[in-house]
Amino acid sequence: xxxxxxxxxxxxxxxxxxxxxxxxxxxxxxxxxxxxxxxxxxxxxxxxxxxxxxxxxxxxxxxxxxxxxxxxxxxxxxxxxxxxxxxxxxxxxxxxxxxxxxxxxxxxxxxxxxxxxxxxxxxxxxxxxxxxxxxxxxxxxxxxxxxxxxxxxxxxxxxxxxxxxxxxxxxxxxxxxxxxxxxxxxxxxxxxxxxxxxxxxxxxxxxxxxxxxxxxxxxxxxxxxxxxxxxxxxxxxxxxxxxxxxxxxxxxxxxxxxxxxxxxxxxxxxxxxxxxxxxxxxxxxxxxxxxx
Numbered sequence: 552x553x554x555x556x557x558x559x560x561x562x563x564x565x566x567x568x569x570x571x572x573x574x575x576x577x578x579x580x581x582x583x584x585x586x587x588x589x590x591x592x593x594x595x596x597x598x599x600x601x602x603x604x605x606x607x608x609x610x611x612x613x614x615x616x617x618x619x620x621x622x623x624x625x626x627x628x629x630x631x632x633x634x635x636x637x638x639x640x641x642x643x644x645x646x647x648x649x650x651x652x653x654x655x656x657x658x659x660x661x662x663x664x665x666x667x668x669x670x671x672x673x674x675x676x677x678x679x680x681x682x683x684x685x686x687x688x689x690x691x692x693x694x695x696x697x698x699x700x701x702x703x704x705x706x707x708x709x710x711x712x713x714x715x716x717x718x719x720x721x722x723x724x725x726x727x728x729x730x731x732x733x734x735x736x737x738x739x740x741x742x743x744x745x746x747x748x749x750x751x752x753x754x755x756x757x758x759x760x761x762x763x764x765x766x767x768x769x770x771x772x773x774x775x776x777x778x779x780x781x782x783x784x785x786x787x788x789x790x791x792x793x794x795x796x797x798x799x800x801x802x803x804x805x806x807x808x809x810x811x812x813x814x815x816x817x818x819x820x821x822x823x824x825x826x827x828x829x830x831x832x833x834x835x836x837x838x839x840x841x842x843x
Contacts, residue, residue, distance in 0.1 A: 563651060564679035566815045567774060570688050573653055573681055577607055577694065583645050583702075587656045587663040588685070589614040591749060597656075606655065606688060608700045610644045614804065618665050625833045627826030628749070628802035631669070631716070638673065638709040647705035648675065655681035655688070659772050661764060661805045668807035668823060674710025680811060683773045717797045717822040719830055723837065725797060726756050732791040733759040734821075736800040736809050737828070744841030749801055752832040754841040759799070762787055764808035774815065781816035794820030799827040 564572070576582045586609040588597035594615055601611045612618055617640055620632035632640075646652055652670060654663040660680050670678040681688065689695065717725075725731035735755055740746045742761040747753035755761070766783070769775055775783070788796065793813060800806040803825040810821050824830075831837050 563677070564653070565676045566679060566811060567682040568653055568679040569682055570691055570693060573606075573688075574693050576651070579651070581649065582651045582653065584609040584653045584655070585644065585663075585666060586611045586685075587614070587618075587654055587666055588658075589656070589662045597662075600657075602697065604695050604697050606685070607694050607696045607698070609655075610700060610702060612644075612654075612666055614662055614665065618669060625719075625826075625830060627828075627830035627833070629665075629804055629825075630830075631672075631803075631825050634673070634709050634711055637669070638707045641670075641673070641675075641707040642705050643702065645702040645705050646675075646707055648708055650675075650677065650705065652678040653681055654678065655684050657685040659765060659768055660684060660774075660808055660811070664807035664811050665804045668715075668810055672712055672715050672823075673707075674712060675707075683771065686772060715822060717824045719824075719826060719834070719837075721822075722756065722797060722799070722824050722831070726758050726838065729758055730795075732788060732796050733824075734787075734796055734798050734806075734809060735759045735761050735828075736764040736798065736806045737761070738763050741801070743843060750829050750832060752839060754839040755828070756799070756831060757838050757840045760787070762809060764800070764805045764812075767808055767812040774812065777815050777817065780812045781818065784813055784816050784818050788818075792820070793818040796821040797824050798822065799824040799831075801827055802829045803827045 584606050586601050586605045590596040619629040654666045656663040667678050667680050735742050742755050744754035798806040798809050813821055
């Protein structure tokens with residue numbers, strides 16, 4: 552399938568963008584900003600705080616309603632949505648194939664990275680995470696409003712990249728044969744099975760390695776430099792090629808943060824296990840382990 556042509560101007564930012572750079576483009580008609588604030592334990596909290604205030608022009612994307620598909624009991628808590636339905640959603644936000652998209656949240660990018668990754672999965676590389684997110688934006692006293700945007704609809708044509716996704720069968724084979732490196736982005740205590748606040752089974756996939764997504768962050772909540780991330784991941788991969796890495800988390804959301812970090816580091820080609828832990832444990836025959 553033919554992929555869209557991007558000019559150099561239309562793909563200015565494809566990984567992260569600074570608060571200063573975004574403010575310079577707030578009135579650019581070819582830019583769309585999307586607010587992805589969301590709380591797993593209080594699913595309407597993000598929409599509520601968006602209504603109270605957001606970056607000027609920002610649309611709101613709800614993780615459950617906009618960035619996930621229909622659950623069938625086996626595909627996890629946040630399955631990927633239908634491609635055409637999501638393409639229509641992007642169009643309703645004013646995102647066309649030449650639009651520069653900037654995504655943000657208030658949780659170090661933990662939610663917004665899902666939309667960053669989904670745009671790339673849909674064939675749209677001109678998407679970037681606001682580095683430092685809304686907390687940094689507000690600390691710097693940049694523009695903020697409760698005014699709702701009037702989005703002019705656009706036409707978005709999907710050019711899906713299926714090679715970016717690993718399904719449960721692929722992950723099962725990788726676990727049994729140790730043919731790929733499975734990287735789990737959940738917090739350490741969830742990974743080892745000491746606690747499990749969201750899913751009915753605790754633990755991790757046998758052979759998986761734990762790299763919590765917040766290890767990608769500096770003390771101020773921005774991402775580490777490309778050089779720092781490359782050093783961190785090169786050591787962590789222990790000889791595995793980037794294309795041999797399958798990223799996962801609880802439901803295929805925060806795992807995208809590790810994919811972004813590897814992209815920034817120049818270590819491209821990793822896959823997302825979209826169903827992640829919540830899909831894995833849906834089948835009781837799948838092996839589960841605890842500890843390190």
